[in-house]
Amino acid sequence: MQAEVLNNHDIKVLITGASRGIGLSIATLFKEYGYSVITPTRSELDLSDVGSVRNYVSLHTNDISILINNAGINPLQGILDITYEDYMEVFQTNLFSVLELIKWCVPFWQKKLNGHVINISSIWGSISKPKRLLYGATKSALNNITKNLALELGEYNVLVNAIAPGFINTELTRLNNSFAELEKIKQQIPLKRLAEPLEVAKLAFFLGTQNSFITGQTIHIDGGYICQ
Ligand SMILES: NC(=O)c1ccc[n+]([C@@H]2O[C@H](COP(=O)([O-])OP(=O)(O)OC[C@H]3O[C@@H](n4cnc5c(N)ncnc54)[C@H](OP(=O)(O)O)[C@@H]3O)[C@@H](O)[C@H]2O)c1
Numbered sequence: 001m002q003a004e005v006l007n008n009h010d011i012k013v014l015i016t017g018a019s020r021g022i023g024l025s026i027a028t029l030f031k032e033y034g035y036s037v038i039t040p041t042r043s044e045l046d047l048s049d050v051g052s053v054r055n056y057v058s059l060h061t062n063d064i065s066i067l068i069n070n071a072g073i074n075p076l077q078g079i080l081d082i083t084y085e086d087y088m089e090v091f092q093t094n095l096f097s098v099l100e101l102i103k104w105c106v107p108f109w110q111k112k113l114n115g116h117v118i119n120i121s122s123i124w125g126s127i128s129k130p131k132r133l134l135y136g137a138t139k140s141a142l143n144n145i146t147k148n149l150a151l152e153l154g155e156y157n158v159l160v161n162a163i164a165p166g167f168i169n170t171e172l173t174r175l176n177n178s179f180a181e182l183e184k185i186k187q188q189i190p191l192k193r194l195a196e197p198l199e200v201a202k203l204a205f206f207l208g209t210q211n212s213f214i215t216g217q218t219i220h221i222d223g224g225y226i227c228q
Contacts, residue, residue, distance in 0.1 A: 017071025025197035150216030166222025190224030
């Protein structure tokens with residue numbers, strides 16, 4: 001076990017949006033196993049700002065083995081409420097910045113002939129709900145780039161997967177659903193409860209460390225919600 005921990009220290013994992021919720025749980029798990037975990041704060045890497053993303057990648061050496069694109073925003077808006085600026089902000093944060101970070105990592109992975117991308121998507125990329133218009137669009141696109149990049153990067157042994165959580169017990173969920181709504185939602189989930197962030201983190205850890213042949217997949221972790 002000690003040897004494994006020492007080796008893990010040489011493996012760098014970059015996780016976006018790790019200040020709380022799912023990202024924090026993923027970062028904590030990788031740290032427990034001795035990985036070198038990089039968790040830029042928003043002042044270091046603001047994904048909604050293309051200049052900030054470009055600045056971050058230009059200042060840092062790209063030697064990231066496992067890239068976990070976790071940060072995401074979900075402003076609840078219907079079609080008549082949305083402005084052009086909203087389109088740009090949600091797409092820049094949830095999708096375009098992801099492409100930039102992956103692009104930055106590819107040369108290192110091509111050299112090493114190994115790499116892992118884990119995109120944190122959502123069930124709203126596969127099914128829909130009112131007011132998840134832009135959010136769902138970005139998450140569907142994330143699922144599609146996951147497949148596309150699995151094809152393009154497979155020859156370099158780069159495995160690209162997405163995790164699509166359902167209702168997870170985080171601030172984002174509590175912000176977008178009232179207590180009463182959450183109680184109702186629980187009854188609609190076959191497992192009759194929300195998931196804890198650690199349950200998503202364990203899947204991300206498996207995909208980043210144990211997985212050697214799953215690629216291009218979007219794995220739903222939703223207690224069976226989208227099966228009905
Ligand atoms: N919670 C759920 O039930 C659920 C379900 C499906 C999918 N997801 C997905 O899972 C991921 C994490 O969700 P969560 O519930 O853990 O979210 P959360 O609690 O709202 O945390 C979001 C994280 O993203 C960061 N972030 C937001 N905008 C950013 C920006 N412009 N630049 C850099 N970082 C930014 C936040 O940083 P700050 O601290 O700076 O704000 C925070 O660390 C998201 O992609 C979300 O879409 C969540």
